[in-house]
Amino acid sequence: MSNDKKSKGRFGTYLTIGSTLFAAFNNLKKVRNARGENDTLQLVDGLIRVAAVATGVALLVRDLREPDDDILAD
Numbered sequence: 001m002s003n004d005k006k007s008k009g010r011f012g013t014y015l016t017i018g019s020t021l022f023a024a025f026n027n028l029k030k031v032r033n034a035r036g037e038n039d040t041l042q043l044v045d046g047l048i049r050v051a052a053v054a055t056g057v058a059l060l061v062r063d064l065r066e067p068d069d070d071i072l073a074d
Contacts (some may be wrong), residue, residue, distance in 0.1 A: 017060050024053040
C-alpha cells in the first residue's frame, strides 16, 4: 500500500477535510429529519454515517500533524 495521502500535500488535505465536513453537515440534517419522522432505521443510518465522517476527519487531521521526515520517499 503506497502512501498517497502525503503526496497530495497540505492544501489537498485541507480541501478534503472541508468537503468531508460538508458531508457531515448534510448527514446531520438527515439525522434531524429522521428524528422528526421517528424513522429509526434512517436515524441509525445517519448516525453511522456521521461517525464515519468524524473518523475520516480525525485521520486527516492526524496526517496533517505527522511530520514528513522522509523527503526522498516516493
